[in-house]
Amino acid sequence: MNKLKILVTGGAGFIGSNFLNLFVPSSPDHYFINLDKLTYAANLLNLEQVSSLSNYTFLQADLADYQSVEHIFSKYEPDLVIHFAAESHVDRSILGPADFIYSNIIGTFNLLEGCRKHWMTEENTNQKLFLHVSTDEVYGSLGEEGLFTEETAYDPSSPYSASKAASDHLVRAYHRTYGLPAIITNCSNNYGPYQFPEKLIPLMILNALAEKPLPVYGKGENIRDWLYVEDHCCAIWTVIGKGKPGETYNIGGNSELKNLNLVHLLCENLAEENGKNPDHYRKLIEFVPDRPGHDLRYAIDNSKIKRELGWQPQEDFSKGLRKTIRWYLDNPDWVEIVQSGAYKKWIDENYSKRGAVK
Numbered sequence: 001m002n003k004l005k006i007l008v009t010g011g012a013g014f015i016g017s018n019f020l021n022l023f024v025p026s027s028p029d030h031y032f033i034n035l036d037k038l039t040y041a042a043n044l045l046n047l048e049q050v051s052s053l054s055n056y057t058f059l060q061a062d063l064a065d066y067q068s069v070e071h072i073f074s075k076y077e078p079d080l081v082i083h084f085a086a087e088s089h090v091d092r093s094i095l096g097p098a099d100f101i102y103s104n105i106i107g108t109f110n111l112l113e114g115c116r117k118h119w120m121t122e123e124n125t126n127q128k129l130f131l132h133v134s135t136d137e138v139y140g141s142l143g144e145e146g147l148f149t150e151e152t153a154y155d156p157s158s159p160y161s162a163s164k165a166a167s168d169h170l171v172r173a174y175h176r177t178y179g180l181p182a183i184i185t186n187c188s189n190n191y192g193p194y195q196f197p198e199k200l201i202p203l204m205i206l207n208a209l210a211e212k213p214l215p216v217y218g219k220g221e222n223i224r225d226w227l228y229v230e231d232h233c234c235a236i237w238t239v240i241g242k243g244k245p246g247e248t249y250n251i252g253g254n255s256e257l258k259n260l261n262l263v264h265l266l267c268e269n270l271a272e273e274n275g276k277n278p279d280h281y282r283k284l285i286e287f288v289p290d291r292p293g294h295d296l297r298y299a300i301d302n303s304k305i306k307r308e309l310g311w312q313p314q315e316d317f318s319k320g321l322r323k324t325i326r327w328y329l330d331n332p333d334w335v336e337i338v339q340s341g342a343y344k345k346w347i348d349e350n351y352s353k354r355g356a357v358k
C-alpha cells in the first residue's frame, strides 16, 4: 500500500483500539486519524501506546453530526475510511434503540456522504476505499445446522442488528449507485483485551473475580462463533490490502461454543489461575430470564476470505481465552475506571429487571 491517510472511526472502542495498537506503530508511512464520539464504550486509556506517535491523531466527534464529518473530510482528506464506530451492545439496543439509529444508521450515512462529496468528484478513485466493519448478526439466527455465507439473506432480530443491516444496505447502495469503492466485512463475536464488560466474556470474568453471580440468559444453549480480536484486526488489514471493492467478506474463527459451556470453561480457567476448585466459580452461575428475540446460533463460513485473500485465524480459542483472562487480571486499574459511574447504572438496569442479584 502507498502512503495513506486513514480515517478510523470508533478507534477508542474495543476492536478499534486493538486495531490501532496493532497497526499505528507498525505502519509509520500511514497517517491514522481516529474519530470517536467517546461514548460510555470508549476509553482513551486503550490508546496510551499510540497517542504520542507522530502518525496518529485523535478527534472527538459525533458521526451523527454531518458538519463535524464534513469538517474532518475537508481538513484531513482521508484516502481510506475504516468504519468501526457503532453502538454495539444488543441488550442496550433492546432497552433504548434510539442511539443505535442515530449512530449506526445516520452516522454511517453521514460518513458515506462525506466520501461521496470528497471522493467521487475526482477522476481517479482508485486510491480510495470505504471499509465497513459489520457483524454476522445481520443474517439473523441459524438453527442447529448450517453456516452464514456471504449469500445468506439478511434477517436481523434485534434493534442493534437491524441498525447494522441498514448501514450495510446503505454502503452497498452507495457502491452500486455512485460507484463508491466500498467493502463490507461481517464478523462473528470477538473477544480479547479492552472489551467493555457488558459483553459476555469480560462480564463473566469480572463478575467471577468479584464473587458476583454469573447471569446466563435462558438455558445457556445459544451458540456463538468466537474470534480473537487481533485475528479480526488482521483480517481487516488483509481486506484493505487485497479485497475487491463491491465485495463482502465473512470473518469467523470456527470456534462455536454454547454459552453455558463457555461459562464453565471460564470457571475452570479462573480456578486454575487462582488455585481454586472450579466449583467455587461454577456455583455463581445463575439462570436469568432470556433476552427477547435471542438468536439461537451464529456460525460463519469463512472460506471466501481464506480462499481469495489468504487470511485465516491464528489464535486457538482456549489459548486466546487464557490470554484474555490474564489481561483482565493484569489490568485492575483499567477495570476499576471502566466499572465506575455509568457502568454501575447499566448493570442495575439490565440485570435487576431479570431478577439477578447485582
Ligand code: NAD
Pocket (backbone or CB within 6 Å): 009, 010, 011, 012, 013, 014, 015, 016, 035, 036, 037, 038, 039, 040, 041, 042, 043, 061, 062, 063, 064, 083, 084, 085, 086, 087, 088, 089, 102, 103, 104, 107, 133, 134, 135, 136, 164, 186, 187, 188, 189, 190, 191, 196
Ligand atoms: P465498542 O462499542 O467497543 O466501540 C464502539 C466505538 O464507537 C466507541 O469508541 C464509541 O465511542 C464509538 N462511537 C459510537 N457511536 C459513535 C458516533 N456516533 N460517532 C463517533 N463514534 C461513535 O464496539 P466494538 O465491539 O469495538 O465494535 C466495533 C465495530 O465492530 C462495530 O461496528 C460493531 O458492530 C462491529 N462488530 C463487533 C463485533 C464484536 O464482537 N464486538 C463483532 C462483529 C462486528
Ligand code: TYD
Pocket (backbone or CB within 6 Å): 089, 090, 091, 189, 198, 199, 200, 201, 203, 215, 216, 217, 218, 220, 222, 223, 224, 259, 291
Ligand atoms: P454478547 O456478548 O452480548 O454478544 P451478542 O449478543 O452480540 O452475541 O452475548 C453473547 C451471548 O451471551 C449471547 O447469546 C447472550 C449471552 N449473554 C448471557 O447469557 N448473559 C449475559 O450477561 C450477557 C451479556 C450475554
